[in-house]
Amino acid sequence: MKAVKIRAYGAPEGLAVVDLPAPSPAEGEVLIDVEAVGVAGADVVIRRGDLAAYGFExxxxxxSEVxxxxxxxxxxxxxxxxxRRVWAFTGVxxxxxxxxxxxxxxxxxxPEGLEPADAVTLGSSGAVAHFALEHARFTPGEAVLVRGAAGSIGVVAVQLAARRGASAVAVTTSSAERxxxxxxxxxxxxxxRSGDGGxxxxxxYDVVLDVVGGDGLPGVFDRLRPNGRLVAVGAVGGPPPADFGMTLMARFQRSLSFATFSAATVPAADLRAVREDQFAAAARGELVTVRHDVLPLDRAVVAHRRMDAGEVFGRIVLTP
Known part of the structure; x- marks a missing residue:
């Protein structure tokens, strides 16, 4: 079968299409003929080599999802x-x-009415958006800022915050069209992108969900109200400065909170229940899935170039 490997970490050109032996399901497994693959921000961070310390070779x-x-x-x-038509989490x-x-x-x-491409657009990002809001202890009537809202996590977070009764849902983005x-x-x-909006x-804001990270993260603390909570759910812009915690400490009397969030900490049964609910909502048209583009698997390099350039609104889907 065809697969895409990271031949060399760094630029998108380090991705290569290779032939691998066709797999066979082990005990407790199913074999899936893949029709759609989600291209996630985590894939890009790994490919760049930003997580080399975790042993990626x-x-x-x-x-992570097909x-x-x-x-x-x-x-x-x-x-x-x-x-049966299915969605699956393949792991890291x-x-x-x-x-x-x-x-x-x-x-x-x-569910009937949900296409594979829609499922991989929503499956992981939707769960992250849902549980990140819970992690931030969001309650109706609070103001929410989504930093980096044009990505797959952001577009779901915006919808969920609005549906749950946020008093305001502000977003940072790079253009008026977005x-x-x-x-x-x-x-x-x-x-x-600086957080200015007229x-x-x-x-x-009471809650900030930050997908970007990078050098601009410390400045986001000034956007928080007293007792505000900033939850980092990604770092597509790279890691924040090593001393960013000092910015938080300098605002000690405002009782601000900073946390990271990974869906890996959520019980499997809870993840499953939320995904089933979101898939059903998307099939009914109550939750919008946003695809930037659908590309053949062998054009993964193109997908990653677009991710690196910040061109993507929603999610790119690869089709074998």
Whole structure:
């Protein structure tokens, strides 16, 4: 089968299409004929080499979520799964492939009306947005800022915050056109990347969800109201400055909070329940999935170039 590996960490050109042996499902696994692969910000961070300290080596296959049809099952898996359309979490990597073997407890059936490309646009990012708001202890009536709202996590976070009764949903983005698209998803205020948004923008926020990280993260603390909470859910802009905690300490009397959030800390049953609910909502048209583009698997380099350039609104999907 065809797969995409990271031949060399750094630029997108380090990705290479290779031939791998066709997999067979082990006990407790299903074999999925992959029809859609989600390209996530985490894939880009790994490919750049920013997480080299975690042991990623050349030959790694990126990608954490796929969708398609089950074509075979391993021992102790009900044969009725064969032929079912599913979404699956492949783990930290292993998703840029034509076929994937995945443990059954990481597989969800797709509801009628939800296409594989929509499932990988929503599956991981939707859960992160949901639980990040919970991690921030968001309550109705609070003002929310989503920094880096044009990405797949951001576009869901905007919708969820609006649906849950935020008094304001502000977003940072790079263009007026993107701002208008985010307004249609529920944003009430559009700011530039520095956080400025004109005289009608809220003076502060109770909750900030930050997808970007990078050098600009310390300045976001000044956007928080007293007792405000900033939750970092990504670092597509790179890590923050090593001393960014001093910025937080300098505002000690405002009782601000900073936290990171990873879906890896959420119980599997809770993740499953939220994903099932979001898939059903998307199938009914109540939750919007936003695809920037759909590209063949062998154009993964192009997808990563666009991610690096900050061109992507929503999610790029690869199709084997």
């Amino acid at each position: 050349p030959g790694f296959v990126p990608g 969708a398609g049809t089950v074509t075979a099952v391993g021992k102790d898996v009900d044969a009725s799964w064969t032929g 990597g292993g998703g840029y492939v034509e076929q994937a073997c995945v443990p059954l407890d990481q597989v969800l059936p797709l 701002g208008e698209r985010l307004r249609r998803l529920g944003a009430t205020h559009v700011l530039d 005289p009608d923008a809220p003076e502060g």
